[in-house]
Amino acid sequence: MQTVDIQSNQFLGQCHPLALVLYFGELFTGLLLFNHVLITGLFFLALCGLCSWYFGSRTVWRLVRSVLSLMGLILVLNILLNHSGASWWQITIGTWHWGVSQVGVLYGATMALSLGGMIMAFMLFNGCVTTSQLRALLNPVAPRLAMLLTLAIRFVNLFIQQFRRLILLQRTRGSVVTAGPWRQRLTKTGSLLRVLLLGSISRAMETAILMEARGYGGRQHSQYRHYRWRLADTLFTLMASGLFVMVLGLRVRGWGITMNVRDLPGILATDWWVVGAASLLVGLPLIGEGLYRLCQN
Incomplete structure (x- = not known):
């Protein structure tokens, strides 16, 4: 895939490298915290939309098409290897018996969406941090x-x-x-x-x-470009850290996580709190983009 960088007149292009590294570290950690299909699907779709905003829908669609093949492979392998739980579809040929289990489909979809979210987040990181x-x-x-x-x-x-x-x-x-x-x-x-x-x-x-x-x-090295920490970097880092602490606190309370993969189909009311906090964390650059353009005008 061709490397695409975020323009310098955009919000993420103006952020300090330390603020960007901290934000993406929190974003990658958030992707690893949850194993619920609703939350992982939200992360994947939100990151696709965020990448489309910065890089264009065509560039993101080319990447998504290549990622979907890998995600489909993970889903198929989980369906073939995981037969626990209730079966959605069964086939029997002589003494050979094979079925598609509910747990295999949902757990495979969760793993595939997590991997897709990680790839989209890395694409955004590669375009932001030069x-x-x-x-x-x-x-x-x-x-x-x-x-x-x-x-x-x-x-x-x-x-x-x-x-x-x-x-x-x-x-x-x-x-x-x-x-x-x-x-x-x-x-x-x-x-x-x-x-x-x-x-x-x-x-x-x-x-x-x-x-x-x-x-x-x-002993001393010259530097072509120097980056200065600004007030916008402080506000962006504080907001991102606050949202990450909120997501981490919800994870510690057991919200948005399933200790048993057979409970994956259930969507509880507490899961929507995690969805809201994760949406704000992923969409924080867009909020900063709007405030940045408002200040520029």
Whole structure:
């Protein structure tokens, strides 16, 4: 998938990197706290809507189509392996008996929606937090780790771009990598990867020389862009932390969680409190976006 960044004139594009990391840490933790199909489905749909707001519906739909295949695989595996609880549908052929259980369907849907929500949240994180922001955040603590992380992300993006260009170049020459027997496709892909590997080594050596000329390895490092903590970052962090503490408190009380997977179909009145708090946590960037545009006008 092509990397899409949030524009600098939007609210999340103006936030401090520390505020963004704290918010997404709370968001990822919230996705792991609950195993109710209603809440996980809400997280997935809300994150899809949030990504559509920032990246566009077409970009998100392309990602959702690829994610749905993985989610469907998880659902099918749970249906095939989990036969506990009441059966919704059964089939018997001779001595072979197989059925679709209610627990298998609901638990598989919960796991699939949780995975889909994590992928959508990571897409939003990848578009909000750039490599320069990560480097500025990690430089005071672990400068070597910050530089390695920046180089790794940069080289992965370059690797993907060069691979796509090579595929398009091969198509202009009449050679389609995805056509033919699988042995032939594997051979063509291997030859392209060999070319990319040689180019990556050459770019890595060039980058090392440029870094040495810039003075990396010394005690002090220069920074191209500096980020300042503002009042909006404080308000955003306080609101996100308050909502996260509320969600965590509801989880501690046992709301929105099922200790027995056979109770997954039940939707209690307390679950809607969790839905409301989780909706506010996920939709907090949109609230900040509205207030930011109101202040700009």
